[in-house]
Amino acid sequence: MVKLMSKCIVIGAGPGGMSAAIYLKRAGIDVILIEKMVPGGEMLKTNKIENYLGFDSIDGGELALRMSSQVKDLGIEIIRDDITDISYDNTFIVTGLKNKYQADYVIIATGRVPRKLGLDMEEALLNRGISYCATCDGAFYKGKEVAIVGGGDSALTEALYLSDICLKVYVLVRKDLKASDILQNRVKNKDNIVILKNVSVSQFISSDSLTGVLLNDGRKLDVNGLFIAIGGTPDISFLKNLNVDTINGYIKTDDKMRTNIKGLYAVGDVRYKDFYQIITAASDGAIAALSIREDD
Ligand SMILES: Cc1cc2nc3c(=O)[nH]c(=O)nc-3n(C[C@H](O)[C@H](O)[C@H](O)COP(=O)(O)OP(=O)(O)OC[C@H]3O[C@@H](n4cnc5c(N)ncnc54)[C@H](O)[C@@H]3O)c2cc1C
Known part of the structure; x- marks a missing residue:
């Protein structure tokens, strides 16, 4: 298994993860974005989005494509891998089905499953x-x-x-x-x-x-x-080796998206919050990236 290194790893390329990666890259922080399927997340499940700022109405696939193009145009690589484990030994070791990755900071943006x-x-x-x-x-x-x-x-x-x-x-x-x-x-x-x-x-x-x-x-x-279509719950089984605080199965964070584990952040639908939307996931991603810039 190859071990890839980066200052920060974002897991999940939905709106939360893509927003985090864009903010990190623009802040000059080295980032790898890892996605197990194709970029877009839950947006790919809807044909009409009418409440995302800047678009009266847009197809979910089209919005996903615009976001992923923005990510790629900034030179951020989206690696296809399914993350199965994260451990900590001075740095984070993130294990996927294909590779191992190492980083000082990890942002969990894996959403939830139906x-x-x-x-x-x-x-x-x-x-x-x-x-x-x-x-x-x-x-x-x-x-x-x-x-x-x-x-x-x-x-x-x-x-x-x-x-x-x-x-x-x-x-x-x-x-x-x-x-x-x-x-x-x-x-x-x-x-x-x-x-x-x-x-x-x-x-x-x-x-x-x-x-x-x-x-x-x-x-x-x-x-x-x-x-x-009765909602979903996060699948965070890959966090089994870290004692991450959760509420009803969702990751608990503070308002800077920090979890109880230093260097580990969570954004979007995977974290415990009141409103689960594209714009709130994107906002979480931006906040996590800016918090890492502050915390580093
Ligand atoms: C049918 C439907 C319609 C919706 N309509 C709207 C709407 O009109 N407006 C609105 O604002 N919101 C809407 N939403 C909600 C919105 O899509 C979500 O709130 C938003 O996508 C959450 O973003 P996220 O980045 O947190 O997670 P997600 O979009 O779920 O993305 C998570 C990503 O992480 C990846 N991932 C998961 N586990 C792993 C792993 N172990 N390793 C690597 N990658 C992993 C997944 O493949 C996925 O791509 C809708 C949702 C649905 C289901």
Whole structure:
């Protein structure tokens, strides 16, 4: 394994990580940005972003591309690797599936992974009817009936996207909708979106793939696709060797993005905070980079 060295390593190339890398580079701090998939993070899951400063409306993929171009144009290399462990021995040793890396400072910007319903067959039916991303998989359900679980902004964004592709879209909400009024109004104006409140999925019905779901009130919905949009939780198993303070599974930081471990920072959806948005992730990234400049 090659060991690559840098003053700072940013793990995760979503808006939080990319913003941090840009601020670090511009502050003259040597930085490596490591991403296990492609740059963009959760932005790649949405086709329409209408609340990011400077754009009335922009496709998530387009915004991701603009951010990653800015990163690359500054000469910051985005290394593709999946980080599995971080340890500390005078410096941080960051281990990925491909390489080992060494740095004085590490910024965790790994976001969160979709929360599962936790029902039997959920894993087995993944990509055979069950999905956690409408913009990624919606096209497979063209002209079919589908359902979405969840009542927040993400769920309604996905419902609107699917309503242009699918015959009918059921939105299954455990209690009431929590999404913004703008999204709720748009959904109300769509004839093929049906909101079912006070329901939950109790069982998947399938043969080789999903053919329907059974609801807690006994109703059966014949749907070919079920999109689960009930938020997420961070996967920070790679921090098992550092005693990082967390709150409800999210990394605890101060307002300068410092964790309880000296030299380790966390930004964006992976950290415990009130609002999980692109602009707040980007803001966190900028703050972490400027804090490192101050702390160094
Ligand atoms: C459907 C949907 C619609 C949304 N719409 C909006 C919207 O309209 N406006 C808005 O402001 N926000 C929206 N959001 C929320 C927004 O996308 C997130 O708050 C934001 O992307 C968080 O940024 P982040 O950088 O913290 O994490 P992420 O964007 O999740 O990026 C984390 C990155 O880290 C990488 N990573 C994870 N683990 C590792 C590892 N071990 N090694 C290497 N890399 C790793 C991931 O592959 C990923 O690229 C939406 C979210 C969803 C799901």
